[in-house]
Amino acid sequence: MALYLITGAAGFIGSHLVHTLIQRGDDVRALDNFSTGRRENLANLEKQLDLREVDLRDSIGVLNACVGVDFILHQGALPSVPRSVSEPRPSHETNIDGTFNLLEGARAAGVKRIVYAASSSAYGNQPGFPRVESMKPQPIAPYPVQKLAGELYMQSYWQVYGLETVCLRYFNIFGPRQVADSPYSGVMARFILQMMRGEQPVINGDGEQGRDFTYVENAVQANLRACAASAEKVAGRVFNVACGERHTLNETYEILARLLGYPHPPQYGPDRAGDVRDSLADISAAHKAMNYVPHIGFEEGLRRTVEWYQAEFSASFHKQDGAT
Numbered sequence: 001m002a003l004y005l006i007t008g009a010a011g012f013i014g015s016h017l018v019h020t021l022i023q024r025g026d027d028v029r030a031l032d033n034f035s036t037g038r039r040e041n042l043a044n045l046e047k048q049l050d051l052r053e054v055d056l057r058d059s060i061g062v063l064n065a066c067v068g069v070d071f072i073l074h075q076g077a078l079p080s081v082p083r084s085v086s087e088p089r090p091s092h093e094t095n096i097d098g099t100f101n102l103l104e105g106a107r108a109a110g111v112k113r114i115v116y117a118a119s120s121s122a123y124g125n126q127p128g129f130p131r132v133e134s135m136k137p138q139p140i141a142p143y144p145v146q147k148l149a150g151e152l153y154m155q156s157y158w159q160v161y162g163l164e165t166v167c168l169r170y171f172n173i174f175g176p177r178q179v180a181d182s183p184y185s186g187v188m189a190r191f192i193l194q195m196m197r198g199e200q201p202v203i204n205g206d207g208e209q210g211r212d213f214t215y216v217e218n219a220v221q222a223n224l225r226a227c228a229a230s231a232e233k234v235a236g237r238v239f240n241v242a243c244g245e246r247h248t249l250n251e252t253y254e255i256l257a258r259l260l261g262y263p264h265p266p267q268y269g270p271d272r273a274g275d276v277r278d279s280l281a282d283i284s285a286a287h288k289a290m291n292y293v294p295h296i297g298f299e300e301g302l303r304r305t306v307e308w309y310q311a312e313f314s315a316s317f318h319k320q321d322g323a324t
Contacts, residue, residue, distance in 0.1 A: 003027045004227075005069040005111075007056065007076030007102065010037025012178045013117065013170075014075040016220050022048050031056075031065050031076065041177050056098025059105070066102070066109035071227045074102055075117045077147070081274045084143035095146035103157050113164035115226045116154045118238065119147040120171040120212070120279050129246075130282040133169070133238050141274030151238060158236035166226040166234045168219070171242035171281050175216030175301060176308035188213070188302075191253060192309045195262040205271045207250035210278045212242040215301030218294040222286065229290035242281035243294045255299060259306045 004021055008014040009030030014037065021028050022045060030042065033055040042051065054061035056076050066072070078084075078094040099116075106114055123131045124138030139145045154165035172186075180189035194201045222241040226234055253266050286292035296304070 001025075001027055002070040003029060003068055005029045005031060005065055005072045007031045007072070007074050008037060008117075009051070009075070010034060010039060010041050011075060012041075012175075013173060013216060013219055014073070015041035015177055016175070016216050017073050017075065017223060018042060018045065018049065020220050020224070029065060029069065031062075036078070036179070038177075038179075056094055056101060059101040062098075062101045063105035063108060066105035066111055069106070069109060070112050072102065072106055072111055072114040073117075073223050073227075074099065074114055076102075077117065079143070081121065081141045081143045082272060084146065085141050085274050088142040091142055092146055095143070096149050099150040099153055103153055103163070107157065107161055107163055111163070113166065113227060113231075113235075114154065114157075115223050116150060116165060116167045118151050118167040118169045119144055120169045120240065120242070120281065121276055122148040122151070122169065123276070123279070125277050129278065130244065130280040131240060132282045133240060133285055140276070143274075155236050155238075164231050164235040166229075166236075167238040168222055168226060168241045168286075169238060169281075170219060171212040171214050171240065171279055173214050173216055173219050175305050176312075178216075178305075180309070187249065188252070188256075188305060189309075191256050192260070192306060193313065195256060195260045196309065196313060200264055200267050201253065202267045202269045203249050203253065204269050204275070205249075207253065207266065207268065208248050209275075210246040210248050210280065211252075212245060212279045212281045213247055213252070213298055213301070214242045214294065215296040215298075215304070217296050217301075218243065221295065222290075222292050225286075225290040225292050233289040237285075237289070239286040239289065239292070240281040240283050241286060241292070242279075242283055243298065244281055244283045245298060246278065246280040247298055252302075255302055256306065259303060260310075
């Protein structure tokens with residue numbers, strides 16, 4: 001049986017990978033420093049996995065975590081474009097130095113393959129849709145620059161050392177367990193929680209900017225398929241992970257308001273520095289190489305996400321209402 005190491009295991013996507021692998025009976029080693037990851041995301045799994053509190057910047061701790069591992073799913077990062085703009089140094093140290101430490105640990109430990117969580121923000125605001133992996137990257141903010149540097153490192157370690165690496169460029173992943181109460185939260189999680197609280201969400205810009213929103217189960221599927229595919233088809237390559245559809249923030253707001261029975265229109269604020277205006281992916285390469293097909297569409301993903309937040313947070317809101 002294979003042993004999987006998941007970095008950022010207590011985070012949004014990482015915890016979904018942990019749960020899926022545990023459910024199908026795989027051995028899992030989970031690594032997180034809990035700076036942004038949440039222990040409750042791994043609740044009731046402590047006895048079923050090897051959980052290690054390690055920072056990616058700790059090269060010895062990372063090396064030790066790699067020993068005996070077959071596959072690494074590298075989700076660990078200090079995410080968010082706005083955070084990287086306001087605080088570029090900690091983002092750099094985690095996203096670039098941490099990724100280098102993992103590659104060195106994997107090389108020394110004889111790991112078979114690393115699947116790396118890359119970012120669609122690497123494409124920047126260049127013209128031409130849908131985004132195809134052969135396009136020249138044009139990242140804007142520090143975060144996409146850092147994630148792109150990670151891609152190049154992954155490809156280098158395949159070409160130079162023969163360490164199998166696969167890079168998955170995520171397009172706006174959303175779903176249950178996404179942090180909703182932070183200034184760096186994903187737009188979907190933030191809108192849902194604000195609507196549930198009766199607050200008025202703010203859309204940065206005119207709301208007509210589009211995103212290829214991708215439900216988290218599709219990203220989990222892509223990671224597992226990237227592990228199972230033959231090296232001839234995937235090693236050293238970059239793949240878009242998305243649904244191949246564009247939805248505006250105004251459209252997203254309207255659907256969420258309908259699902260939650262929220263009656264108010266959005267407020268509009270200034271554009272955010274470093275943000276990409278639009279995203280839309282060509283996912284044919286991932287389909288051809290590893291049979292990736294997104295099974296959960298946009299509206300179904302929104303419905304599942306809203307149901308999770310209602311189950312998770314409604315009780316606390318009722319308690320607050322009762323207290324006042």
